[in-house]
Amino acid sequence: MAFVPFTAVDLLLAEHAAALPQPDQLCGPFVARLAVSALTGAPVPDVTAFARAAGSAVLAQDVVSARPPTAPSRTDAWTGVGRAASAERAGTSAPGVGRAVEELSGGALAAVPATGTWSADRLRVLLDNVVGIPLLPIANVLTRWFVSSHTPAEDLEAFLETGDDSGLPRADWRVGHFVVLYGREDGPGGTLLAVADTYPQLGERGTHRQPLPWVAAALARRRRRAGGLVLVTPADRRGEAEAAVRAAGMRVEWWDNGTPDPGPAD
Template sequence: MAFVPFTGVDSLLAEHAAALPQPDQLCGPFAARLAVVGLTGRYRRAGPVPDVAAFARVAGSAVWPHDVPGARPPGAPPRTGQWPGLDLATGGRTAGTSADGAGRAVEQLSGGMLAAVPASGSWTPDRLRGLLNGLTGVPVLPVANLDTAWLVSSHASPESLDAYLATGDDSALPAAEWSVGHFVVVYGREDGPGGTLLALADSYPQLGEAGRHRQPLPRVAAALARDRRRTGGLLLVTAAGHRETAGVAVRAAGLEIEWWDNGTRAR
């Protein structure tokens, strides 16, 4: 059982460790920025990395200017220092970042070096697996927009996750510690005789090991599917020259190259 990283993991994880935690309500810009840093060294050569607030402005993110403790995992304190200058949401449920807004930020703030290819539709474990298999050899970092309630606990023990890899049975794994619409970066996979784990770079140090945790692929598929079709999806961040290749993989997996409605109005 070997871990297979996606492209740009060393840069991604170095930036991830330095950037934690995300500002409240800005998980989309946080994840988009990490993917951009992971896939291009341009920023490190050309000057400072645009901050999460810059990604939020380009994405059209909006914040609800009140504390919403349930929007953070247990133990995470509020962090609002990057809110000034951002649009205001009309309510807590409409705060955040639309999927297409996150994609726009990726393309603009990478200087056109990267493409943001959406994958949406009726998510199943087979379709998610097929998409990831189809992207083998493509420089890509998937950003998942999902419902955390469908995941397992980010603190599931290594022994229990290894047992899942061997058997494919995730029924004994503990439930997720929070429930919210969320963006995370998928940075690798681990295939076992019975199941596959996906490695997530999350946005709070209280989750997993300093914001990194492994999740069973079927749980990630369920978290993308949510309760209603086309409310979650994958934003495939790839080199601009691979836009069409990524699109072919999306269609071959039985999915659609269309943005989904995560409940936040596109701006």
């Protein structure tokens, strides 16, 4: 049951460890910056620049429920970022994340959206289809469908062997969220996906493993709005990534995660 990393994982995890934690309400720009840094291997602008390019908006007050338990507030990246009139309008849209990736990579990277009717089988096929394409998937999820980031390792190993996820503990917190997927581990019974999250309080300094079916459920959200994947890949591989999405029965289009997209900040 060997771990299979996605592209540029060493660079991703080094930048991830240095950047934690995310600024409040800016998970989308935070993970977009991580992906661009890892895949270009070059210096990149700060999170504020990514937030402005993404058209992010923050509610200018402390929203404790938007952070995991015990995570302190961080607002140092808010200067120049748009303000939201309500909590429902705060955050970052999915197309905004894609725009920030492409603009702040100087066009070197493409952000390919994947959405539709998510299932474990379709997510597995999509991840199989992109083998050989250099990319990092950004996942726009509802975290209530994750297992706890502190699930004991022996329980996850048992899931890999048997595929039985019935006894796994539920999520630590419940928000709409962006994370980076950086690898997979396939066992006789199940598959785990490696997650680079945005707070050191989650998992092991912000990294944890999630059963693939639970990630599919977190993308589907099961109610109201769908989530999706942003496949960040070199611009000249855009067509291959789009073909992989369609071959998995998914759509190459942006989804509504509930946050308006006003376009980039002036």
